[in-house]
Amino acid sequence: MAEASSKSSGKKRRSRRGWLILLALLLLGGGVYAYLQRPWESRAPQVRVEAVAAGPVTQVLAVNGRVAARNTVNVRSAVSGRALEVLAAEGAEVAAGDVLVRIDSDQAKALVDQARAALDAGLVQERQARAAAERAQALGDNATRSAREDAELSLAAATNEVVRLTAALEEAQSQLEQFTITSPLxxxxxxxxxxQGQLVDPQSNLFTVADLSELLVETDVDELYSSRITEGLEVLLQPVGESVARTGTVVFATPSVDPTTGGRAIKIGFDEPVELPVGLTVNANIIVSQQDNVLSLPRSAIVTEGHVSHVMVVEDGVVVERQVQFSDWPAERVIVTDGVAEGELVVLDPAAVTPGQEVEAE
Known part of the structure; x- marks a missing residue:
């Protein structure tokens, strides 16, 4: 019994010693925290800042466009009628002059036949008039002057009528040709x-034919940035569904802005030949400018009120409002042209501070 009592007493002493050590460690930790943090003292709030530094900046305008063929033609009929034969299907390859559709041309053929018959009759009359004029000339003085003049006038009239009838036949034949619609390229x-069997008219688009040997991207840019877009600018093109961007060049920029959309149409050519479906969406990043050594800041650090912009700068632990000028561009970072110097600390969240406030830069 005495031995059991001794063991129990030893366990209690060891347990008490452990709790005393733990308490001492907690008191030591609290003392260190109090010494370092000094919670009884009021401290300035910490704010995130960025040190202004010069470096390379690329201004990129991101737009979405669609793949298009450089040469695309909408084929319409110049005449009205019923389509008798449709000889080209969607997706078919065609050559210039290939027949796409034939329209009922019975009436046009009848007009050609009438014009040809009229011309044949006119040629007969011309031959008769020429023969009469030649006889009158051969008679010489044996024929009266008025008879010779009448024969010459009849020949001239017959010749003019042949010219008119020839032109009428050519016009009828040209009209007949319009009932056969061919590919323009x-x-x-x-x-x-x-x-087949459908009625067509000059207002209806029958086919769209495109030369797919040279593709480009058609898009437009907002008028706010349109003056910065010129032919020859480099572009990174990323078709939807592809992970690797292709290079391209602005090949056309319309000289006017569409007043209804406020956009300026541009065309971007691929630097290398591509095989892409027409109409595919393409993400285009137009490289407007590249500068090697300029000051830039996050757009969120700049506050614009009316026509004046400013940033919050930390000077000797105090927030100071500083007016700035910058090159406005649709990007997360903008080029600052005046108002801050390299090395200054700019508050990244200007709404969180006020001028004159003491802060700690984080």
């Missing part, structure tokens, strides 16, 4: 909007 039929 080598390319691919992108769209077919006519079926």
């Amino acid at each position: 080598d390319g691919v039929v992108l769209d077919r909007a006519v079926d």
